[in-house]
Amino acid sequence: MIERFWETKSLKEMSQAEWESLCDGCGKCCLHKLQDEDTDEIYHTAVCCELLDLRSGDCSDYPNRFKKVPDCLQLKPDNLDSFNWLPPSCAYRRLSEGRGLPSWHPLLNGGKKHKMHAADMSIRHKTVKEGPDLDPADFIVLWPLEDVD
Numbered sequence: 001m002i003e004r005f006w007e008t009k010s011l012k013e014m015s016q017a018e019w020e021s022l023c024d025g026c027g028k029c030c031l032h033k034l035q036d037e038d039t040d041e042i043y044h045t046a047v048c049c050e051l052l053d054l055r056s057g058d059c060s061d062y063p064n065r066f067k068k069v070p071d072c073l074q075l076k077p078d079n080l081d082s083f084n085w086l087p088p089s090c091a092y093r094r095l096s097e098g099r100g101l102p103s104w105h106p107l108l109n110g111g112k113k114h115k116m117h118a119a120d121m122s123i124r125h126k127t128v129k130e131g132p133d134l135d136p137a138d139f140i141v142l143w144p145l146e147d148v149d
């Protein structure tokens, strides 16, 4: 049985391995976002990073992602205050807001993602790859803002 470390430790107290294991691999943070210059409001789009695997939701080159995609952001405990751009279902955002992990999270399902996909909480079947002829403003969507327990 897995130790429920996320219930006993704060995000800042977690080991690197524990921190990494919190990521559900939904892929939503790899969607392009647009920000209104006047209101700062963030809009999610269905356009994703070139490295995102559209079926699994994983990064296809995780070790080299910062080299290949210079504006890829690394989530770290000391960035906690800036997590509001993450989707509401993101484990890091949920824990930072005291909401716990949802029942479909892979850590509660033997490391498997099937319940996450079944709950429609991943990017699977809903995204397009970025490209020179594609304007993310034409692909603004609301589904990344959905969350279920």
Ligand code: SF4
Pocket: 022, 023, 024, 025, 026, 027, 028, 029, 030, 075, 086, 087, 089, 090, 091, 092
């Ligand atoms: S949104 Fe959060 S949980 Fe989902 S892939 Fe990104 S970092 Fe991981």
